[in-house]
Amino acid sequence: MKTATPAMARAINDRLALDLLLERGPLSAPQLRTLTGLSRPTVSDLIERLTEGGLIAAAGESGEDRRGPNARLYGLVADRAHVAGVDLRRESVAVTVADLTGRIVGSATKAVGGDLVDLVAAALAEAAGGRPLDTVVVGAPGLVAPRDGELVSSNDVPGWRPGLVASWRERLGVPVILENEVNLAAIAELSTGAAQGAEDFVLIWLGDGVGAAIVLGGRLRRGMSGGAGEIGFLEVDGIAFCNLVTKAVADGLDRAELAGRVAKGAFAFVTLLDPGLVVLGGEIGQEGGDGLAGEVAARLRELAPAPAEVRASTVAGNAVLQGAVLTALTLARDHVFSRVA
Structure with a gap:
């Protein structure tokens, strides 16, 4: 059996703490110790490490009787990264932008027409409002080839052409993932529906x-x-x-x-x-x-x-967009959270 290295152990502990902060919101050091089962020195070290890495920050104090460092609450830095979900259909493109916690911070809708690279880039820029994007997930009709992330054959979206995903990546300078729109709706159904x-x-x-x-x-x-x-x-x-x-x-x-x-x-x-x-x-x-x-x-x-x-279905609103954002958040969190170890 391979023994975990100190760096690996730190990465596991950090991710555990970050996932708990995502799920439960701001937590104090004692709460993190209780939920993770980690020792006081280990939790203190990971709080210091994640704070210095810009992933968490002080977010007020808890209502505990005891005051001091242990009563301080820590939360994720929500604007450390932003992601976008895109729902591209025959008649329109809809975009939602969310911060690292999943909070929606912008949206845009445009009619389909002209070059799809320009159209999607313009919709993303409007929804992002100047915020840099970490990951973009696009939902569209059709079979998406797992090997290269492009459509197996053209769909009925006007202007669709081979190599479109690669063109989006080059234009935007960030990871762009194409997924079948019904697959994304299923992800939303599994999460919230x-x-x-x-x-x-x-x-x-x-x-x-x-x-x-x-x-x-x-x-x-x-x-x-x-x-x-x-x-x-x-x-x-x-x-x-x-x-x-x-x-x-x-x-x-x-x-x-x-x-x-x-x-x-x-x-x-x-x-x-x-x-x-x-x-x-x-x-x-x-x-x-x-x-x-x-x-x-x-x-x-x-x-x-x-x-x-x-x-x-019980998903409220656009299930494709929600699934795209959820998928983008999973990818972005893996990317961002792995930077600190």
Whole structure:
């Protein structure tokens, strides 16, 4: 067994403390000792190290009776880094910028038109308001190749072209990650929505576009070529699933007919993966609410050998943007927190 070096031990302790400060807010040295199980000298050293590294700062005093250094509260320096989430669709691009704690500090929306490098750069600049960005995550339709982070084939966003991600990176000078938009919505669902606490689930996205995302063992599964969850290509009764449940089609169906169609698509995931939970997202899933989810669950019970709960999405606001910001924050925190050891 490899013995941890002093530097490795410091890095582990620092990250433990930083994660606790993220989760619980400002904490005192005694609180950090209690939560981490670390000794007084070790906690004192890490507080000094993280303060000198610009990652934490004094944030007032606790209400403890005993005053002095141990009563001082320490919190993360929120503006140490900023990240951006981008939701790029056929008609518009929406941007949200957050600080290291996840607090939203800026946003912008622009109509799609012209060069996408210029468009996204302008939207990011407006939302950031002069703040330098550490990481940018872009959500867009299509299969994203794991090997290079570019689309496998072009999507229906006007102006999309090969090498766009590389052009964004060169223009912005920061890491830019492209992810399928439904995958990002699933990350938001897992963090703040109907899939909280679930290790396994499938998100079926029903709206202007149709797709799905798979989470197994608490991890997003993209597949070898990024095509996991592309349910729109699945044939149901001889017709592509995407042509059966789009917003334009669904608006002309009663709930029972729509539920039957959705259940046939969900059946493929339930039979092959046995996720135990199916979340209905997108405009149709959210608007259908518990009523649609209940009818889909009833139809699934008639079709599938494995039981599956069906829930409507409960993510408030733009799930794609939220997933993009959450992904960017994870990457930025790993980057920023690793600078101090």
